[in-house]
Amino acid sequence: MKKECYTISVYTENNIGLLNRISAIFLKRHINLDSMTASVSEIKDVFRFTIVVKITEEQVKKLVGQIEKQIEVIKAFYHTNEQTIYQETALFKIDSKLLFEERQIQNVIKDNNANIVTVTPEFFVLEKTGRRGEVEELYNALEPYGLMQFVRSGRIAVTKDQMHISKILESFVPETI
Incomplete structure (x- = not known):
């Protein structure tokens, strides 16, 4: 399979140690990060990691699945360069x-x-x-x-399509956030 550049967006709670656990997922698979940024998101008390990697689509699907298994991760998405600004x-x-x-x-x-x-x-x-x-x-x-x-800096990105992240995440965000 052909390697391609993917932007992975991970929406999370802001907990100590989460960055280490997310980076360990990449380390275990010997996947190098091109860049990583972290910031607040458009949702109060929800943070966003933007990670750029060059891997196959099969690998990125598995990565996103592994990332979403982390307790503090609300939702993760991946997009190609053509799908992002x-x-x-x-x-x-x-x-x-x-x-x-x-x-x-x-x-x-x-x-x-x-x-x-x-x-x-x-x-x-x-x-x-x-x-x-x-x-x-x-x-x-x-x-x-x-x-x-x-x-x-690392990459900052938004999707080209009209992805209303707030609405998508509503069903995932616990009432306590």
């Missing part, structure tokens, strides 16, 4: 003198639709939000100038 955010910390001495760096910032977040006498910070390829393109353009620091 997704972005990543990156921050680039660069020596400030380059902003004024290297005219080309201003063009790189403009051409990549990056935003200057802060400027100090020692450094400036750029922010870029977009698909992974867009972030990597900016990284490759800035890297020759020397990066002081670089960090990229």
Whole structure:
């Protein structure tokens, strides 16, 4: 079977140790995570993990089934890239003198639709939000100038179809939440 990129969304209660148990499911199967993010969801007291993996559809179905067996997991879904709208955010910390001495760096910032977040006498910070390829393109353009620091978030995603998560989860959420 062909490996494909899947975004797994896991809706959970916020309990200590759940992240370890979810990551252990991937570890047991020797599946590497491309990215993982955690945040509050659109439902009060329900949290969401967004996990990106490159595996077969058969593997992702089994993974989602195993994840849903965790007591604190309310529901898990998986989607292909074509079924989601997704972005990543990156921050680039660069020596400030380059902003004024290297005219080309201003063009790189403009051409990549990056935003200057802060400027100090020692450094400036750029922010870029977009698909992974867009972030990597900016990284490759800035890297020759020397990066002081670089960090990229994991994927954040919503489905393209009209999935009303709140309504879907109503039947799964206990009255105590």
